[in-house]
Amino acid sequence: MKPNFLRNTILDVLIRIEKDQGFSHLLVDHEIKSSGLSPKDVNLLTEVVYGTMQRKITLDYYISHFVSSKKKLDLWVKMLLRMSIYQMVYLDKVPDHAIIHESVEIAKQRGHKGISGFINGVLRSVQRDGVPNFDNIKDEVKRLSIETSHPEWLVSRWVKEYGVSTTKEMCQANLMKKPQSIRIQPLRITREEAMERLQNQGFEVTASPFSPQGIIVEKGNILSTDLFRDGLVSIQDQSSMLVGEMLDAHPQMVVLDACSAPGGKATHIAEKMENQGVLYAYDLHKKKANLITKKANQLGLSIIQANQSDARKLQEQHEKESFDRILIDAPCSGLGVIRGKPEIKYNKNEEDVKRLSEIQLDILTHVAPLLKRDGLLIYSTCTVDVEENEQVVKEFLSNHPDFQVDPGFFEELPNAVQNASGITTFGLQLFPQSYNTDGFFLTRLRKH
Numbered sequence: 399m400k401p402n403f404l405r406n407t408i409l410d411v412l413i414r415i416e417k418d419q420g421f422s423h424l425l426v427d428h429e430i431k432s433s434g435l436s437p438k439d440v441n442l443l444t445e446v447v448y449g450t451m452q453r454k455i456t457l458d459y460y461i462s463h464f465v466s467s468k469k470k471l472d473l474w475v476k477m478l479l480r481m482s483i484y485q486m487v488y489l490d491k492v493p494d495h496a497i498i499h500e501s502v503e504i505a506k507q508r509g510h511k512g513i514s515g516f517i518n519g520v521l522r523s524v525q526r527d528g529v530p531n532f533d534n535i536k537d538e539v540k541r542l543s544i545e546t547s548h549p550e551w552l553v554s555r556w557v558k559e560y561g562v563s564t565t566k567e568m569c570q571a572n573l574m575k576k577p578q579s580i581r582i583q584p585l586r587i588t589r590e591e592a593m594e595r596l597q598n599q600g601f602e603v604t605a606s607p608f609s610p611q612g613i614i615v616e617k618g619n620i621l622s623t624d625l626f627r628d629g630l631v632s633i634q635d636q637s638s639m640l641v642g643e644m645l646d647a648h649p650q651m652v653v654l655d656a657c658s659a660p661g662g663k664a665t666h667i668a669e670k671m672e673n674q675g676v677l678y679a680y681d682l683h684k685k686k687a688n689l690i691t692k693k694a695n696q697l698g699l700s701i702i703q704a705n706q707s708d709a710r711k712l713q714e715q716h717e718k719e720s721f722d723r724i725l726i727d728a729p730c731s732g733l734g735v736i737r738g739k740p741e742i743k744y745n746k747n748e749e750d751v752k753r754l755s756e757i758q759l760d761i762l763t764h765v766a767p768l769l770k771r772d773g774l775l776i777y778s779t780c781t782v783d784v785e786e787n788e789q790v791v792k793e794f795l796s797n798h799p800d801f802q803v804d805p806g807f808f809e810e811l812p813n814a815v816q817n818a819s820g821i822t823t824f825g826l827q828l829f830p831q832s833y834n835t836d837g838f839f840l841t842r843l844r845k846h
């Protein structure tokens with residue numbers, strides 16, 4: 399292996415995420431599979447890549463105290479400073495002098511002597527003086543933006559939508575790790591048996607209060623287990639499990655999942671239907687639609703018919719009022735899943751939110767006629783934003799007097815979320831800080 403291989407790899411991944419606006423989880427997964435790193439190095443790579451991405455704005459604030467704003471930094475130099483300062487401030491695994499030494503070596507390999515001297519100077523100043531605090535930033539939104547590394551437009555928007563204290567908690571929660579959760583395939587294994595088998599393999603697990611199929615995995619890598627390999631469990635955030643729980647799908651029903659890939663919720667619904675009936679699952683992209691079939695096969699679920707289609711054109715293939723249940727898990731800005739995909743907070747903007755809310759309403763409007771009378775439709779997103787969630791539902795209802803938010807929805811929510819702070823007349827907004835889940839919105843509409 400080349401000298402400083404691990405840190406050079408981390409630097410390359412960070413540069414690619416920034417330059418190509420790549421997804422951190424895909425790039426990290428690719429690197430883990432192809433680089434032959436040891437489990438210990440994989441942990442450090444994951445921690446430093448995600449941590450540096452999560453704290454980008456804060457790290458740039460620190461850097462601005464040691465480097466004149468007039469100095470133009472190459473991307474790799476900026477990234478090397480960010481990842482080095484991240485390790486010095488937030489991790490205690492490696493001593494500062496070792497971090498500085500390695501960073502200077504990398505700078506020598508990639509640049510000229512002046513650059514390695516510059517890196518050495520900045521990092522030694524950080525080591526000597528420590529990083530600045532945020533006390534002198536008087537504007538609250540700006541301070542929160544820099545302290546928790548969320549862009550100012552987003553902090554300001556959340557403050558308007560949810561108030562200062564919820565926003566503060568949300569921004570801070572977005573910097574924390576979230577436990578993984580899994581869902582058992584109940585036609586193959588019980589929750590008790592799965593928990594026992596995992597405990598026997600050294601996992602720390604607890605039963606999810608969101609779903610009788612859910613298990614929270616506090617510690618351990620589920621991907622390496624036979625349970626996962628053999629399709630007895632699948633990975634799913636607890637918030638997403640609420641969809642399958644609340645759709646109230648039964649065996650022999652005809653169900654539509656209009657925006658379905660990669661099929662996490664479709665497979666849950668098929669499990670609820672005990673693999674009897676039919677579940678049509680569509681996605682705009684053919685490649686993604688294939689993922690649904692793959693997942694269904696892994697879990698031994700044969701009632702899912704996955705195909706490519708634009709949800710807005712499904713009336714060309716299906717009769718009006720032909721579905722007992724419909725799920726619209728709409729494309730969204732993803733502001734609820736920042737913990738797992740930190741680049742989202744930097745790549746999205748207010749125009750994206752507006753554009754997506756128009757698409758969401760359009761999909762809802764075109765799919766709604768397919769629902770039978772007295773049927774149920776769930777609208778959900780993995781975002782935290784009023785315009786994409788409550789406003790879309792409000793607008794849809796104002797144009798569709800034959801639909802209402804199903805009062806039974808609120809009554810049937812699991813006890814754990816009965817008093818959630820995000821409940822409004824339009825549905826349930828889960829905040830990441832409330833139950834240590836993704837940020838997620840769902841509501842259930844009934845057609846009369």
Ligand SMILES: C[S@@+](CC[C@H](N)C(=O)[O-])C[C@H]1O[C@@H](n2cnc3c(N)ncnc32)[C@H](O)[C@@H]1O
Nearest residue numbers: 657658659660661662663681682708709727729
């Ligand atoms: C939030 S994801 C769905 C996640 C999925 N329900 C699950 O649980 O695995 C939204 C999906 O909608 C798809 N999509 C976007 N626009 C669409 C459209 N007009 N019609 C159908 N699918 C669409 C995207 O490709 C994406 O896979």
